[in-house]
Amino acid sequence: MKKILSLVVGTLLLTVMTVSGANSAQTLKCQTVISAKADEVKMLKDFTDTVTELTQGSLKFEIMPAGSVVGVKETLDAVDKGLIDCGFAWTHYWSGDHPAAMLFGSPVAGAGVGIDNIAFLSWFQYGGGKELYDQLWTEMGRDIxxxxLQPVGPEALGWFKEPINSMADFRKYKFRTPPGIPGQTYKDIGVASVAMGGGDILPALEAGTIDAAEWCCPKPDMTFGFQKVLKHYYLQGLHQVVVNADFYITGSKYKKMSAIEKKALEVAANASLSKSMSYRIYENGKALAELTGKHGVILHDTPADYFPAYMAAAKAALEKNAAKNPFFAKVWQSQKDFADIAVPFWSGSQMSNAKLGMAHAETLK
Structure with a gap:
């Protein structure tokens, strides 16, 4: 009788635990700032699927495209206020809320000290960047x-109707740029910079509102269809040598999560940093081959006088913002301190890699 009673009690406890676990499972509604077809969303879903698997289903996610609940510009506000559970964007989208967001999302010209996308990860994970990133939301007064998740870079200079051989040629164009300091820096060197969202670029090119543009890299650019309008493509640019997309959860909701759920988010995010970079290298390579081989796109080297002009203006912009904002100055100083140690080694090592790669690229011509 005792054995039967114990079996019944055990079964009841198991049932209660199962029901309780099912009831505690939650589906987080997450709005992105881009369309559902974008590569970034594909990588985002890889991240959220990993979290779901690691938590054995206690955290699930519904990924919604831009505008599903609020406008793109209201995405961060909506997460902060709990109107949506989570969001996905690029950190520099919020530079209007705090200029230091740019130093995490797109540190202009490699933060002016030679930090590329891989070196940025080193700073973020081991040079104090992550701790400053966590502080950013407090500085912005956000409950986030x-x-x-997704480091990208370097981004291409962009697309043009005709070849540009100098800055004088460049200045003839109305040029779509990112918002914030990277775009303002173009204005500072005499380029007619026009900031607009990704979905507006191709219609603006077709309508003649702008006549040159940058977005990202070969794969995303091809997905947007720039090759339908423009044929002259320049890979080397300084405005976004590093670009980072990130994921936001309402702070109060995150605090209520279990230790395992929090660890799952951390582990999946760290995995995404590596996987997204690996994914980009191959996908961009395939896209560049298709653009030049099937769509008549002509690849050019960026004019030499672009680099000193843009770098000088970028450093001036960084110094100006550091003088105005203490937290901006703190983050930038951290990046400069890191670069003084890491960049001489990393840039020197990369010279070998670049020459090795270019030697192979020459054989393909």
Whole structure:
């Protein structure tokens, strides 16, 4: 009788635990700032699927495209206020809320100290960047927990109707740029910079509102269809040598999560940092081959006088913002301190890699 009673009690406890676990499972509604077809969303879903698997289903996610609940510009506000559970964007989208967001999302010209996308990860994970990133949301007065997910870079200079051989040629064009300091820096060197969202670029090119543009890299650019309008493509640019997309959760909701759920988010985010970079290298390579081989796109080297002009203006912009904002100055100083140690080694090592790669690229011509 005791054995039967114990079996019944055990079964009841198991049932209660199962029901309780099912009831505690939650589906987080997450709005992105881009369309559902974008590569960034594909990588985002890889991240959220990993979290779901690691938590054995206690955290699930519904990924919604831009505008599903609020406008793109209201995404961070909506996460902060709990109107949506989580969001996905690029950190520099919020530079209007705090200029230091740019130093995490797109540190202009490699933060002016030679930090590329891989070196940025070193700073973020081991040079104090993550701790400053967590502080950013407090500085902005936001109830948000953020996770860096997708480092990209370097971004292409962009697309043009005709070849540009100098800055004088460049200045003839109305040029779509990112918002914030990277775009303002173009204005500072005499380029007619026009900031607009990704979905507006191709219609603006077709309508003649702008006549040159940058977005990202070969794969995303091809997805947007720039090759339908423009044929002259320049890979080397300084405005976004590093670009980072990140994921935001309402802070109060994150605090209520279990230790395992929090660890799952951390582990999946760290995995995404590596996987997204690996994914980009191959996908961009395939896209560049298709653009030049099938769509008549002509690849050019960026004019030499672009680099000193843009770098000088970028450093001036960084110094100006550091003088105005103490937290901006703190983050930038951290990046400069890191760069003084890491960049001489990393840039020197990369010279070998670049020459090795270019030697192979020459054989393909």
């Amino acid at each position: 927990k953020g996770f860096m």
